[in-house]
Amino acid sequence: MILRLKNQTLGKLNPTRSYLSYLVLRRDSHSQIRTKPDHDRRRREYEGSEKSKKKEHDGLFLCKSKGQHLLTNTRILDAIVRSSDIRPTDTVLEIGPGTGNLTMKLLEASQNVVAVELDKRMVEILRKRVSDNGFADKLTIIQKDVLKTEFPQFDLVVANIPYNISSPLVAKLVYGSNTFRSATLLLQKEFSRRLLANSGDSDFNRLAVNVKLVADVKFVMDVSKREFVPPPKVDSSVVMITPKEVKPDVNVQEWLAFTRTCFGNKNKTLGSMFRQKKKVMELLSLSAGRNGSKVGMECGDGEFDTDVEDEGGRDNVLCMDTDASMFKERVVGLLRTHGFEEKRPSKLSHGELLHLLSLFNQAGIFFHDITSLPMDLHE
Numbered sequence: 091m092i093l094r095l096k097n098q099t100l101g102k103l104n105p106t107r108s109y110l111s112y113l114v115l116r117r118d119s120h121s122q123i124r125t126k127p128d129h130d131r132r133r134r135e136y137e138g139s140e141k142s143k144k145k146e147h148d149g150l151f152l153c154k155s156k157g158q159h160l161l162t163n164t165r166i167l168d169a170i171v172r173s174s175d176i177r178p179t180d181t182v183l184e185i186g187p188g189t190g191n192l193t194m195k196l197l198e199a200s201q202n203v204v205a206v207e208l209d210k211r212m213v214e215i216l217r218k219r220v221s222d223n224g225f226a227d228k229l230t231i232i233q234k235d236v237l238k239t240e241f242p243q244f245d246l247v248v249a250n251i252p253y254n255i256s257s258p259l260v261a262k263l264v265y266g267s268n269t270f271r272s273a274t275l276l277l278q279k280e281f282s283r284r285l286l287a288n289s290g291d292s293d294f295n296r297l298a299v300n301v302k303l304v305a306d307v308k309f310v311m312d313v314s315k316r317e318f319v320p321p322p323k324v325d326s327s328v329v330m331i332t333p334k335e336v337k338p339d340v341n342v343q344e345w346l347a348f349t350r351t352c353f354g355n356k357n358k359t360l361g362s363m364f365r366q367k368k369k370v371m372e373l374l375s376l377s378a379g380r381n382g383s384k385v386g387m388e389c390g391d392g393e394f395d396t397d398v399e400d401e402g403g404r405d406n407v408l409c410m411d412t413d414a415s416m417f418k419e420r421v422v423g424l425l426r427t428h429g430f431e432e433k434r435p436s437k438l439s440h441g442e443l444l445h446l447l448s449l450f451n452q453a454g455i456f457f458h459d460i461t462s463l464p465m466d467l468h469e
């Protein structure tokens with residue numbers, strides 16, 4: 091039975107792809123994949139065989155570095171689609187469709203699906219599967235790295251994404267230029283817990299503060315690692331991210347750099363964080379660059395030693411020391427005057443953080459290095 095179906099589905103594809111196609115076909119038959127003894131035994135036998143090793147070596151096997159863990163439980167796939175609130179008129183963006191287990195369900199529920207997939211082998215399998223099921227007209231496949239893809243217009247995102255790109259991908263969605271209703275994403279459980287943390291919680295963190303500035307995040311369900319083939323090392327969760335209708339008027343790069351500074355050690359008070367010599371020197375140089383001049387004022391004795399070596403020798407070192415010392419007093423003075431010195435970043439609301447950033451900027455103190463571009467949310 092399986093062999094016959096394999097031949098039907100694979101067509102001209104290399105027969106050494108049999109294990110992958112087995113996974114595809116099991117989904118098409120709408121039976122729930124068995125991860126229990128029978129299936130596990132087949133997989134172990136297959137993976138242990140010379141053929142499998144060769145395939146893995148040739149890059150034809152499911153590839154962990156690309157996060158190729160296929161979700162195989164039909165009940166869970168259905169639950170994801172139900173929770174994602176798809177309307178029949180929607181264009182759904184799917185990131186990493188793989189062999190199409192989720193794609194088939196999305197095609198049934200929506201008007202169109204745009205799927206972005208990096209792996210050419212997956213694209214071939216997906217294209218054939220979708221066309222065999224009469225959905226070819228509804229699917230657009232973009233074979234590309236999603237992080238380098240300019241998205242066409244879409245209404246919703248629904249995806250089981252590769253976990254190694256979770257942070258830049260969520261950043262691209264919530265801070266990108268596309269307008270969409272929501273993104274229902276299957277993520278590593280630990281990542282989703284960090285995303286769900288709220289201001290005031292001890293685990294409130296930079297990822298959550300950045301995403302929640304512009305979106306709401308709702309827990310949908312946990313998914314065990316046993317539901318994937320091959321099983322990843324970690325469990326997963328589904329969350330729904332809904333962009334806020336009204337977003338704060340703030341320079342995004344400045345905000346991200348500010349939260350990187352504040353949440354560098356979220357358990358320290360802001361006062362002790364902004365007294366650190368390294369931090370002061372960093373801010374001094376960024377702010378001086380942005381203001382087009384030095385931020386400090388006069389030379390004199392200072393409390394910092396610096397490693398700066400230039401033609402001016404010791405006099406310049408002293409100058410830098412003094413600049414830094416005066417600059418530190420300005421920063422800490424601002425925190426003190428506005429009641430932030432003894433506060434911890436994880437206990438501050440978005441309103442308070444935005445207020446603090448605007449106080450800094452008004453005082454000519456800036457956080458963003460205009461020479462660096464990458465948008466990262468939590469590193």
Ligand SMILES: C[S@@+](CC[C@H](N)C(=O)[O-])C[C@H]1O[C@@H](n2cnc3c(N)ncnc32)[C@H](O)[C@@H]1O
Binds near residue numbers: 158162188191235236
């Ligand atoms: C976790 S699998 C999900 C497969 C399928 N959606 C499922 O649920 O069974 C992730 C998929 O994303 C693809 N992928 C990995 N990195 C990618 C990238 N940077 N851009 C687009 N697709 C990527 C992988 O090839 C793989 O097919």
